[in-house]
Amino acid sequence: MRLGGRLAGAIEVLDDIEARRRPVADALKDWGLAHRFAGSGDRAAIGNIVYDALRMKLSHAWLMDDDSAAALGWAVLIRQWGYSPERLASEFDGDNFAPAPLTDAQIAAITSRRLEDAPLHVQGDIPEWIQASFETAFGDNWIEEARALAGRPTLDLRVNTLKANRDKVLKALDRAGAQAARIARFGMRVAAGEGASRLPNVTAELSFQKGWFEVQDEGSQIVADLVDAREGDQVLDFCAGGGGKTLAMAAAMHNKGQVHAYDADRKRLAPIIERLKRAGTHNVQVHDSAKGLAAIKGKLDHVLVDAPCTGTGTWRRRPDTKWRLTARNLQERVSQQQEALTEASAYVRPGGELLYVTCSLLPEENDAQASAFCAANPEFSIAPALETWDKLFAKDAPRPLSQNGLTVTLSPASTDTDGFFFCRMRRKG
Numbered sequence: 030m031r032l033g034g035r036l037a038g039a040i041e042v043l044d045d046i047e048a049r050r051r052p053v054a055d056a057l058k059d060w061g062l063a064h065r066f067a068g069s070g071d072r073a074a075i076g077n078i079v080y081d082a083l084r085m086k087l088s089h090a091w092l093m094d095d096d097s098a099a100a101l102g103w104a105v106l107i108r109q110w111g112y113s114p115e116r117l118a119s120e121f122d123g124d125n126f127a128p129a130p131l132t133d134a135q136i137a138a139i140t141s142r143r144l145e146d147a148p149l150h151v152q153g154d155i156p157e158w159i160q161a162s163f164e165t166a167f168g169d170n171w172i173e174e175a176r177a178l179a180g181r182p183t184l185d186l187r188v189n190t191l192k193a194n195r196d197k198v199l200k201a202l203d204r205a206g207a208q209a210a211r212i213a214r215f216g217m218r219v220a221a222g223e224g225a226s227r228l229p230n231v232t233a234e235l236s237f238q239k240g241w242f243e244v245q246d247e248g249s250q251i252v253a254d255l256v257d258a259r260e261g262d263q264v265l266d267f268c269a270g271g272g273g274k275t276l277a278m279a280a281a282m283h284n285k286g287q288v289h290a291y292d293a294d295r296k297r298l299a300p301i302i303e304r305l306k307r308a309g310t311h312n313v314q315v316h317d318s319a320k321g322l323a324a325i326k327g328k329l330d331h332v333l334v335d336a337p338c339t340g341t342g343t344w345r346r347r348p349d350t351k352w353r354l355t356a357r358n359l360q361e362r363v364s365q366q367q368e369a370l371t372e373a374s375a376y377v378r379p380g381g382e383l384l385y386v387t388c389s390l391l392p393e394e395n396d397a398q399a400s401a402f403c404a405a406n407p408e409f410s411i412a413p414a415l416e417t418w419d420k421l422f423a424k425d426a427p428r429p430l431s432q433n434g435l436t437v438t439l440s441p442a443s444t445d446t447d448g449f450f451f452c453r454m455r456r457k458g
């Protein structure tokens with residue numbers, strides 16, 4: 030397919046997402062099934078246009094003075110992929126599969142409108158109702174933080190130190206272009222790429238099958254590291270999901286001590302068994318029922334609550350969720366977080382720690398949630414997480430945002446990772 034056909038395909042997918050309010054991955058998959066002649070390069074290019082369009086949906090629509098799927102698709106090629114309207118017109122000339130040309134009104138808009146004149150939430154490409162939360166979280170810097178969430182994400186990997194070291198894996202992944210990460214001690218990164226370029230399929234590599242590394246955002250690796258679990262410790266990962274942080278903590282503990290992995294949702298927990306096997310992890314007990322945790326109540330050194338959240342910190346990877354999020358979703362998540370924190374806190378031993386993590390950047394889910402928990406449970410108090418950061422990570426590495434050195438917030442703009450919040454709450458001895 031030529032670029033014209035790819036743009037037309039992306040416009041169809043964007044129309045489908047809008048009309049049927051469906052997840053982007055489902056819409057792309059269906060398009061691929063209905064257009065079997067499209068090769069993997071075509072599908073990747075169409076996916077890139079669709080994701081880029083969704084990341085910057087509001088600013089594209091504003092600059093085109095048109096929020097149709099076609100206008101968004103054209104805006105991606107002009108604003109993000111570096112084509113001029115003239116070059117696209119000559120490239121699409123005689124291409125029967127290209128979409129209808131830009132209208133005079135669209136050309137006039139894209140060449141004359143300036144983003145500085147747009148409303149602030151449009152400049153930041155976030156829903157208007159979230160603006161106040163971003164202002165609270167980031168002060169004057171909120172537009173820069175919001176814009177960084179509209180960029181393309183990198184592909185991040187974590188070396189499984191139970192089976193390999195970073196040099197060995199970097200060598201094995203030479204052709205994927207992986208480099209050592211800037212912050213995470215065992216992290217590696219493949220750059221995001223531009224235009225139609227594809228990220229390598231690293232899970233097809235033999236070194237992945239052998240369990241030498243995991244795919245995990247650098248931010249997720251960092252918060253698992255900040256738990257600071259040591260050899261011999263007793264740990265509970267209370268919202269373990271597919272086990273991303275369980276695996277990282279088990280490796281940091283050199284397979285010694287015990288990590289109990291629990292999740293209220295059995296389906297989410299299921300992939301952990303295969304992942305633990307591949308990683309060669311021997312110090313994890315998986316629990317699919319809270320009953321199995323009765324014997325460890327009040328006994329654990331570290332209890333991690335990687336809480337269900339709005340996922341605002343992962344908008345680069347899942348930009349469709351940015352536009353689907355509602356104030357009601359946020360309220361529901363806040364209640365679930367309170368519940369999970371209260372339930373999980375019962376497993377912390379006197380003198381032990383409750384670690385609260387979200388992949389959100391909204392203060393309602395982060396600092397406000399941690400403060401409210403400590404106010405209602407005075408046997409817990411917030412301990413400085415920035416001290417652990419300084420102990421673990423290089424001095425010249427990017428630094429996170431922090432409220433008085435106590436809690437830590439990672440974000441694409443500050444740490445060049447997904448957005449994460451980390452808070453350490455210590456129980457009185």
Ligand SMILES: C[S@@+](CC[C@H](N)C(=O)[O-])C[C@H]1O[C@@H](n2cnc3c(N)ncnc32)[C@H](O)[C@@H]1O
Binds near residue numbers: 249269273292338365
């Ligand atoms: C952010 S995800 C966890 C991701 C996982 N830790 C990882 O690193 O891959 C949040 C998880 O919390 C679980 N969850 C929500 N409420 C819970 C509760 N009250 N008790 C235990 N798990 C809960 C959800 O099923 C979901 O899998």
